[in-house]
Structure formats: structure tokens, C-alpha cells
Amino acid sequence: MLRVNDMHFRYGSFPVLSGVSFSVERGELCGLFGPNGSGKTTLFKCCLRFLHAEQGSVVVRGEDISQCNIEHLARLVAYVPQEHKPPFPYLVREVVLMGRTPHLGGFFGIRRRDREIAMDALATLGISDLADRPYNQLSGGQRQMVLMARAIAQDTPLLFLDEPTSALDFQNQMRIWEIMRDVAEEGKTILACSHDPNHVAWFCDRVVVVGDGVVVAEGYPEDVISEGVLGKIYQNVCSVRMLDGVQMVMPRCVTERNGKQGSSYPLHDPLFAEACGEVDVET
Amino acid sequence: MTEPTGFNHLLKKLGYETSGGFGEERKIIILFSLAAVLLITASIAVVLGTYNITVAEVYHTIFTHLTFGNVESLPRLHNTIVWDIRVPRIILATSVGGALAIAGAIFQGVFRNPLVEPYILGVSSGAAFGAALGIVFPAIFFSIQVFAFAFGALAVTLAYLLARSRGETPIVTLILAGVIIGSIFSALVSLLKYLSDDTALREITFWLMGGFYYATWGDVILLVPVVLISFIVLWALGWKLNVLSMGDDEARALGVNPEKYKFVVIALATAITAFAVSLVGIIAWVGLMMPHASRMLLGPDNRFVIPASLMMGGCYLIVCDTLARTLTTAEIPVGILTSILGAPYLCYLLRSKGRVIFG
Numbered sequence: 049m050l051r052v053n054d055m056h057f058r059y060g061s062f063p064v065l066s067g068v069s070f071s072v073e074r075g076e077l078c079g080l081f082g083p084n085g086s087g088k089t090t091l092f093k094c095c096l097r098f099l100h101a102e103q104g105s106v107v108v109r110g111e112d113i114s115q116c117n118i119e120h121l122a123r124l125v126a127y128v129p130q131e132h133k134p135p136f137p138y139l140v141r142e143v144v145l146m147g148r149t150p151h152l153g154g155f156f157g158i159r160r161r162d163r164e165i166a167m168d169a170l171a172t173l174g175i176s177d178l179a180d181r182p183y184n185q186l187s188g189g190q191r192q193m194v195l196m197a198r199a200i201a202q203d204t205p206l207l208f209l210d211e212p213t214s215a216l217d218f219q220n221q222m223r224i225w226e227i228m229r230d231v232a233e234e235g236k237t238i239l240a241c242s243h244d245p246n247h248v249a250w251f252c253d254r255v256v257v258v259g260d261g262v263v264v265a266e267g268y269p270e271d272v273i274s275e276g277v278l279g280k281i282y283q284n285v286c287s288v289r290m291l292d293g294v295q296m297v298m299p300r301c302v303t304e305r306n307g308k309q310g311s312s313y314p315l316h317d318p319l320f321a322e323a324c325g326e327v328d329v330e331t
Numbered sequence: 332m333t334e335p336t337g338f339n340h341l342l343k344k345l346g347y348e349t350s351g352g353f354g355e356e357r358k359i360i361i362l363f364s365l366a367a368v369l370l371i372t373a374s375i376a377v378v379l380g381t382y383n384i385t386v387a388e389v390y391h392t393i394f395t396h397l398t399f400g401n402v403e404s405l406p407r408l409h410n411t412i413v414w415d416i417r418v419p420r421i422i423l424a425t426s427v428g429g430a431l432a433i434a435g436a437i438f439q440g441v442f443r444n445p446l447v448e449p450y451i452l453g454v455s456s457g458a459a460f461g462a463a464l465g466i467v468f469p470a471i472f473f474s475i476q477v478f479a480f481a482f483g484a485l486a487v488t489l490a491y492l493l494a495r496s497r498g499e500t501p502i503v504t505l506i507l508a509g510v511i512i513g514s515i516f517s518a519l520v521s522l523l524k525y526l527s528d529d530t531a532l533r534e535i536t537f538w539l540m541g542g543f544y545y546a547t548w549g550d551v552i553l554l555v556p557v558v559l560i561s562f563i564v565l566w567a568l569g570w571k572l573n574v575l576s577m578g579d580d581e582a583r584a585l586g587v588n589p590e591k592y593k594f595v596v597i598a599l600a601t602a603i604t605a606f607a608v609s610l611v612g613i614i615a616w617v618g619l620m621m622p623h624a625s626r627m628l629l630g631p632d633n634r635f636v637i638p639a640s641l642m643m644g645g646c647y648l649i650v651c652d653t654l655a656r657t658l659t660t661a662e663i664p665v666g667i668l669t670s671i672l673g674a675p676y677l678c679y680l681l682r683s684k685g686r687v688i689f690g
Contacts, residue, residue, distance in 0.1 A: 096580075096584060097583070098583055118586055118588045119587075121586070122586025122587075129580065135443045136440075136443075137631055138630075146585055149571070149585045149587060150586030
């Protein structure tokens with residue numbers, strides 16, 4: 049479905065991607081995982097041709113995207129960006145309807161069906177009540193939900209999601225992952241990047257781990273989200289444990305503290321947390 | 332509303348929804364009300380003037396012309412004043428106002444900035460330089476209008492070329508390029524002012540303030556078709572403009588080629604601005620204010636903002652021009668009035684709705 053071959057990209061003289069290759073099969077929910085600045089967003093942008101890779105190719109459903117025009121590409125791939133705020137107060141329903149743009153034709157080309165698809169997408173996300181609110185006055189999390197609805201309305205076989213849950217509360221994070229699972233069940237392919245190893249391990253079919261512009265590991269989450277791989281990209285801050293048969297990634301400082309002190313460790317000790325150093329958790 | 336009349340069908344074909352709670356009925360009604368207001372304003376304006384002609388006589392004259400009646404039977408003076416002076420002047424004011432307001436809406440959308448006006452890329456400075464050349468050196472630059480248009484278009488082309496690098500024209504670079512080119516042409520206008528004699532200086536100053544003093548049917552026939560065609564094309568691109576105003580990357584992801592459509596809409600908006608400016612001089616504020624007023628009434632969806640801007644811009648200039656020619660016995664340049672009336676309005680907007688509109 050998606051095949052990235054030997055992608056190279058540099059900003060000026062600063063190399064970001066140096067030979068990234070991987071592929072995603074149809075109907076898969078594939079996680080893209082890697083530390084800050086490892087080139088995940090750049091990879092997305094090269095795949096969408098926002099940026100021009102200096103070397104390498106991207107093949108979507110058998111078509112080399114460098115041969116596709118923008119209109120055609122938008123019917124193949126939908127993109128959920130990390131965050132943006134338009135200057136005009138478009139209503140949420142209008143923003144979601146914009147997802148239908150690649151399928152429109154004619155004078156304005158908006159048919160009743162397109163509006164219904166847009167409203168259905170809002171209902172899928174459970175945010176129909178936001179339909180008549182101005183988009184640029186919503187909270188970051190609400191905007192993220194709206195952009196997700198827009199990508200669903202765009203109705204493409206492949207979806208790129210750039211940290212779709214970064215600004216969401218716990219309940220909405222789970223909802224988005226569930227929705228992504230449902231969408232993948234329908235036979236669509238999703239490549240989603242995330243900073244939470246647990247989310248990736250729990251919900252993704254496969255994981256691609258990038259670090260320093262190359263693919264560090266690729267495979268099933270139970271194999272890839274291991275202490276070895278995480279240790280490589282995060283300098284040994286993680287432990288992997290099993291809890292009720294579910295794989296859990298925990299900060300090493302917590303597991304060690306737990307081992308030493310039993311259950312009587314201070315739950316919220318800021319000094320201790322600081323001593324543990326940076327712990328990679330969802331913001 | 333459920334009855335499928337021919338008219339509803341047409342609206343639906345255009346992609347507007349007349350039923351089903353999509354909130355567009357209200358906006359469609361507002362658009363038609365604006366059209367009615369424009370017609371009424373024009374009908375009132377045509378009666379007003381320094382020379383007193385009764386309402387009945389004015390409409391009799393217009394009616395005779397519209398029905399191809401016997402024009403010879405009309406009083407000569409009435410015919411000249413109403414049909415040859417007032418009517419073309421009002422039509423010209425409408426189309427200039429409409430053109431500037433549409434261009435303003437387009438530029439604000441493309442530049443993703445509600446504070447830009449159609450002159451941002453230097454079209455006014457360029458046109459002013461062209462016009463000044465025509466005034467100071469009439470022997471070489473034979474027509475003020477032609478050279479105003481040519482230099483207006485030239486200024487924007489230069490700004491566009493200056494900003495373009497590696498197949499892309501980033502918005503910030505484009506605006507900066509416009510400011511640079513604009514200031515060069517402004518400096519050149521100042522130079523011409525310095526070099527010119529008193530009569531020419533006076534003429535340049537008047538041209539810069541804008542006005543419809545010499546409106547003729549010839550101007551109307553030149554401008555109206557251009558504005559109408561550009562309006563229809565830009566209106567049809569209204570939805571794409573919505574997507575463009577979300578940003579270049581967003582537009583690409585949604586299948587709208589930002590470079591292609593930016594070029595098309597900027598070229599059209601510049602063409603109608605340069606054309607309008609070359610005929611009547613620089614009229615400020617309309618292009619900044621009317622798109623805002625439209626957005627306040629109808630929301631930011633350009634499918635509505637563009638037609639609403641056309642009508643509100645037209646209306647506003649008719650009002651300003653009518654005031655300009657009736658307030659005093661001598662004419663006030665209309666650019667002065669648009670600014671004096673417009674600035675307080677924008678202050679009001681800023682104070683009352685600033686947060687909603689400016690995000």
C-alpha cells in the first residue's frame with residue numbers, strides 16, 4: 049500500500065533523513081515511533097510532497113507519488129497535521145467539509161452527499177455538538193478531533209496522522225485510537241506517529257521506529273517495543289513489564305524505585321522525578 | 332422550502348443548500364437583501380444631484396432609454412445630466428467599489444491575513460507612477476489610463492517575481508516584496524511631483540485622491556465586463572480560496588495546488604484592481620473594509636463573502652460618491668470621503684468584534 053524507498057532529506061546542510069525505507073500493507077495501522085527531532089514529521093512531509101526529497105521514492109498503491117499531481121494525491125492520502133490555526137473563524141462543519149475538496153467538481157461542486165459525509169464524520173468522532181462553533185476558537189484538543197474528522201471525510205485509502213493524540217485527554221486519546229482501529233478494519237491504511245510507546249504497543253499492528261534519520265527497528269509491536277530498542281533511542285530510561293498479559297512500558301526510575309521501596313514509595317515526589325531525568329510521556 | 336422550484340434547483344446546482352438545517356438559507360436571504368439594497372441605493376442616488384430634476388423626470392428618462400423609446404422627445408438637458416452623467420457615474424462607482432472589495436476579500440484570503448488590502452502588492456503605487464508620467468510627460472506617455480494600468484500591473488508582477496524562488500512564493504516574502512516595490516514607485520511619484528509644474532502637480536494630487544468626475548459610458552463599457560467576468564471566476568473559486576486560506580500545506584493535503592491557485596486569484600484580483608484604479612484613481616479603504624463587513628454578516632466562507640463584497644463595495648462607493656458630488660457645490664474627491672467614513676467604522680469593528688474577526 050505504502051512503500052518508502054531509501055528516503056534522503058536535508059534542511060540546508062543539516063541531514064534529517066538519511067536512507068529511510070519501510071513499507072505498510074493494506075488495512076494496517078502502522079505506528080511511527082521515535083524521539084523528538086528524529087524526522088517523523090519531515091518523513092510525512094516528504095511522503096506528501098510538501099518537501100522534495102533529494103533521493104528516494106514513495107509508492108502509494110502502486111503509483112509513484114512524484115508522478116501524481118496534487119489533486120490526485122489528495123484522493124489517495126489524507127493528512128492530519130500536528131497543529132495549526134487559521135486566521136478566519138470558519139465553522140467546524142466548514143472545516144470538515146473542506147476534507148471533501150478533492151472529490152468535488154463543477155461550480156462549487158458541493159453536493160448534499162458531501163455535507164452528509166462531513167456530518168457523519170463529526171458524529172463518528174462524537175463531536176457533532178461542535179459543528180456550529182468557530183474552529184479557531186476551540187481548544188487544541190478539540191481542533192485535533194476536528195482535523196481527524198476532516199481526514200475521515202476525505203475518505204482516502206491511506207491516512208497520515210501526525211501525533212493525532214498529542215493534545216487530547218485520556219478518554220479522547222483512547223477514542224481516537226479506537227477510531228483508527230475501526231478505520232483500519234474497514235480496509236484503510238493508517239500511518240500514525242506517536243510519542244507514547246504504550247499506545248503504539250497496544251493499538252498498532254506494526255511499528256516502525258526511527259532515530260537519527262534511519263529506521264532503527266521495524267516489526268510487530270511486541271517485538272519492537274522492547275527494552276533493547278527503547279534503550280537505543282531513549283538512553284535507557286524505559287523498562288518493559290507484563291501486566292495481566294499486556295505489555296507495559298514504564299520509566300525505569302519508577303520500576304527501580306518500586307523494586308527498592310516496595311509499595312511505600314512517595315507517589316508525587318518532585319525531587320525524585322527530577323532525579324530520574326526526562327521521562328518520555330504524553331504531553 | 333421543500334418544494335423543488337426551478338430557482339431552488341439552480342441554487343442547489345451551484346452548491347448552496349436551501350434546506351436541511353445547514354444554516355445557508357439565512358445567508359442566501361442576506362445575499363438577496365444586499366442585492367435589493369444595492370438597487371435601492373442606486374435608484375436614490377440617481378435622483379440626487381446639484382441640478383434639480385424631479386423624480387418622475389429622472390425615471391422617465393431612464394425608462395425611455397431602457398425600453399429603446401424615443402430619446403429625441405426628452406428634454407436635452409435632462410437627457411445629458413441623467414443618462415450621460417449620473418447613470419454611467421453610478422454604474423462606474425458600483426463596479427469600482429465591487430472590484431476593490433472583491434480584490435480585498437481575495438487578498439485577505441490568500442495572504443491569510445485579515446488586515447491586507449488590494450494595494451498591498453504595490454498596484455496603487457505603480458498605477459500612481461504611471462498616471463503621474465502621463466500627466467507630466469503627456470507627449471511620450473499619451474494616456475493616463477493606459478500607463479496607470481500598465482505600471483500597476485508591472486509593480487505587482489515585479490513583486491511576484493521578486494518573491495518567487497524555487498517554484499514557490501511564500502506569503503511573507505510576497506508581502507515584503509510588495510512593500511519594497513510599492514515604496515520604490517512611491518519614491519518615483521514623489522520625484523515626478525518635485526519635477527512637475529504647478530498645474531501638473533495639482534492634477535497628480537487630484538488623481539491620487541481618486542474620483543469619478545469624468546465618468547463616461549466608455550469607461551463603463553471597459554470596466555463592467557472585466558469586473559463581471561473576474562467576479563464569476565473568483566466566485567467559482569470561492570471554496571478553493573477557503574482551503575487556500577488554511578495555509579499552503581493544508582491546501583496541498585486537500586488537493587488544491589497552492590501555487591497554481593494563488594497565481595490565478597492574485598492575477599485576477601490585481602487585474603481588476605489595476606483596471607479600476609487606472610480609471611478613477613486611488614480610492615482607499617473600500618478593499619479593506621467591505622470584506623470585513625461581509626464576513627461579519629455572513630461568516631468567513633468565501634462562497635458568500637465574494638458576492639457580498641461585490642454588492643457592499645458597490646453600495647458603499649455609490650453612497651460616498653453621491654455625498655462627494657452633492658455635499659458642496661464643488662466636488663470633494665471621493666477618496667477623502669471613503670477614508671473619513673471608513674476609519675471610524677473600522678475602529679468600531681476593532682473595538683466590538685475585534686476578537687471574533689481577528690482571531
